[in-house]
Amino acid sequence: MSFLEPLYLLLAGAAAVPLLLHLLRRRISLRVEFPAARYILRAERENSRKLKLRNFLLMFLRILAVLFIALAAARPVGRLIGSGHAPTAMAIVLDNSLSTSTIVDGAPLFRRLRAAALAAARHATPSDRVWLVTADGRVVGGSSSSVADAIQRLEPIAGAGDLPGAVTRAVGLVRAAGLSAHHVAVATDGQATSWRRTTATPDVGVSVYTPASTPPANHAVIVAEARPTRWTPRGSVVARTLGADSATYRIAIGGTGAAARTLARGTAVADGEILVRAAPPERGWVAGSIELEPDELRGDDVRYFAVWIGAAPSVTVDPSLGTFVKTATDALVQSDRLRLGPDASIVSADALTRLPALIVAPSDPVRVGAANRALERLGIPWRFGGARHETGTAREAPSTPLKLIDGATVSMRFPLAAQGEPTADTLARVGTEPWIVAGDRYVIIASPLDPSATDFPVRAGFLPWLAEAASQRLAGDAGIVLLATPGARLRAPAGVQTVEDAAGQPGPIANGEIVAPDRAGVYFMRRGAIKAGAVVVNGEPQESSLARLSAASLRARFDGRDVSLTTDGERWANDAYTGSARRPLSTPILILAALVLLAEAIIARGSGERSSRGTVKAAA
Numbered sequence: 001m002s003f004l005e006p007l008y009l010l011l012a013g014a015a016a017v018p019l020l021l022h023l024l025r026r027r028i029s030l031r032v033e034f035p036a037a038r039y040i041l042r043a044e045r046e047n048s049r050k051l052k053l054r055n056f057l058l059m060f061l062r063i064l065a066v067l068f069i070a071l072a073a074a075r076p077v078g079r080l081i082g083s084g085h086a087p088t089a090m091a092i093v094l095d096n097s098l099s100t101s102t103i104v105d106g107a108p109l110f111r112r113l114r115a116a117a118l119a120a121a122r123h124a125t126p127s128d129r130v131w132l133v134t135a136d137g138r139v140v141g142g143s144s145s146s147v148a149d150a151i152q153r154l155e156p157i158a159g160a161g162d163l164p165g166a167v168t169r170a171v172g173l174v175r176a177a178g179l180s181a182h183h184v185a186v187a188t189d190g191q192a193t194s195w196r197r198t199t200a201t202p203d204v205g206v207s208v209y210t211p212a213s214t215p216p217a218n219h220a221v222i223v224a225e226a227r228p229t230r231w232t233p234r235g236s237v238v239a240r241t242l243g244a245d246s247a248t249y250r251i252a253i254g255g256t257g258a259a260a261r262t263l264a265r266g267t268a269v270a271d272g273e274i275l276v277r278a279a280p281p282e283r284g285w286v287a288g289s290i291e292l293e294p295d296e297l298r299g300d301d302v303r304y305f306a307v308w309i310g311a312a313p314s315v316t317v318d319p320s321l322g323t324f325v326k327t328a329t330d331a332l333v334q335s336d337r338l339r340l341g342p343d344a345s346i347v348s349a350d351a352l353t354r355l356p357a358l359i360v361a362p363s364d365p366v367r368v369g370a371a372n373r374a375l376e377r378l379g380i381p382w383r384f385g386g387a388r389h390e391t392g393t394a395r396e397a398p399s400t401p402l403k404l405i406d407g408a409t410v411s412m413r414f415p416l417a418a419q420g421e422p423t424a425d426t427l428a429r430v431g432t433e434p435w436i437v438a439g440d441r442y443v444i445i446a447s448p449l450d451p452s453a454t455d456f457p458v459r460a461g462f463l464p465w466l467a468e469a470a471s472q473r474l475a476g477d478a479g480i481v482l483l484a485t486p487g488a489r490l491r492a493p494a495g496v497q498t499v500e501d502a503a504g505q506p507g508p509i510a511n512g513e514i515v516a517p518d519r520a521g522v523y524f525m526r527r528g529a530i531k532a533g534a535v536v537v538n539g540e541p542q543e544s545s546l547a548r549l550s551a552a553s554l555r556a557r558f559d560g561r562d563v564s565l566t567t568d569g570e571r572w573a574n575d576a577y578t579g580s581a582r583r584p585l586s587t588p589i590l591i592l593a594a595l596v597l598l599a600e601a602i603i604a605r606g607s608g609e610r611s612s613r614g615t616v617k618a619a620a
Helices: 006-026 035-046 048-073 109-122 144-153 163-175 323-334 365-377 462-474 551-555 569-578 586-619
Strands: 076-079 088-094 129-134 139-142 181-187 205-209 220-227 235-242 247-253 261-268 273-278 284-292 302-309 314-317 344-348 357-360 382-384 392-396 416-418 425-430 433-439 442-445 480-484 489-491 498-500 506-508 513-515 521-527 530-537 563-566 582-584
Touching: 048 586, 088 109, 088 144, 088 163, 088 569, 109 129, 109 144, 109 181, 109 569, 129 144, 129 163, 139 144, 139 163, 163 181, 181 569, 205 569, 220 284, 220 302, 235 247, 235 261, 235 284, 235 302, 247 273, 261 273, 284 521, 284 530, 302 521, 302 530, 314 323, 323 462, 344 462, 357 462, 365 382, 416 433, 442 462, 551 563, 563 569
Parallel strands: 088 129, 088 181, 181 205, 205 563, 314 344, 344 357, 357 442, 480 530
Antiparallel strands: 076 582, 129 139, 220 235, 235 273, 247 261, 247 284, 284 302, 382 416, 392 425, 425 433, 433 442, 489 513, 498 506, 498 521, 521 530
16 A cells, blocks of 8 residues: 555544543542532442443444545545546557558548547546557647547548557657556557557556457559650659559649649559650649548548759759760750750859859869859859769769769769858768759769769669759759658758648748648648748558458557556546556545444444433432
């Protein structure tokens, strides 16, 4: 047994009051006997044994009642006996991933999970501490009513979230709460792709609720992209579907929903690829989507993409860069990916005179000084260091969708040094040092584009990378497409100031970071009043696979000894608190105190009446 309020045990000292009164009552210093009272005294002496026994019993009951009340005030908790539940730190992990919006028996599966979580929150008492942790990482704590309100407002997101991460966060919350009982209650559909790793729950009780239902067959769009991201004005839409049989599709462009124009319709074969070539009349940055007929999981029947449509950017090429750059540029001009013209330049750093430009490190180390002076003159916050002849491998940033540079071998480079804190994007690194960087209207490569310095110019990715760099970074209306899952955090491209919200209104970017909305769609970035690319939010393709783990497999995802699984939501809501063997003892102790006081009242009243009648009878 332990006590939640041990200081209240000091009240037990009040048990000395009945004993003190009993002792003081016996200390009568002066006794005066009246003649009329002699008969009563004689009767009292005849009943003295009964009176002593009665007084001792009354004193004992009164002391016992005071002790019980003091003990109850100290709020003891013990094992196996007691009523209600001990004050518990409770974290409810509610799965609100895309798969929980699947329609089962005419209603979304999420409604069952939410109802069970709501019941668990309402079972909490004022002495409990309760939190709600969702798959997308949100945490709500406070009273049971505030947590219940948050559960009622919760809706499924458009992606997978991170359920193992949510459980880890919940375990940390309940362990830090400082209460003797702590528990994590998980309500999930048990989707296999959501529970791929094991979560440690060493000393925390875990109960898992998974509704008993069979997942329905599902069709989904798992790939949707424009190739390339800038059409001049021709391009292709590529998509891939998931499903056991064929499904009809619609490709729309120029908006979302009813505002979008149909670009193509057709029938996709099971697990097949869709390729549609087009040259639409729209210009600038536009949103597009690929849609299937609605089924039981509607959140993955639409997938979004973004594309820029217009004339190809025009460039001039510095002849000193060599044959590889010239050959690549000629090929892109012939395929209408680039045009020859004055809009931008591809130039050696020592010959740089204007922006926008794709700037290549000089081939001669003697020209590094002239190159740095040119960078300084144009306000570019980077400088070349001394030539470094050592072999390394280029690695692109993890957020880069197309890995065109990854794996390129670099044998000679001029290390790039930032001047101050430049607003720029590092597109590739060699080791830990920047190798290709991009900022407002410039891209810098820290090696000459020659096979003696790097094999990048002879790799298959060089041609598409050159086209993407020129169109996304150097064109007057340049922009980039960022692919994101709901709620993901992305580094804002250099120069981007705002990004549209779910209502289409521009919102500022805080600390150079973009938080992807929870709702799938296309959200345009802006540089001033000009669109500078788009954030395309879609759910993870694996979220469309509705296969679920068996009970044994799901149990194995929790590395702890006290883990239980159930398909009964009501039982799960109750077990979240009563699963602890430690329960409050205050209520049964108060009941004992009440019984003791009742016995004391009965004895005092009954003994008093009998004593009075006997005394009167004896006196008569």
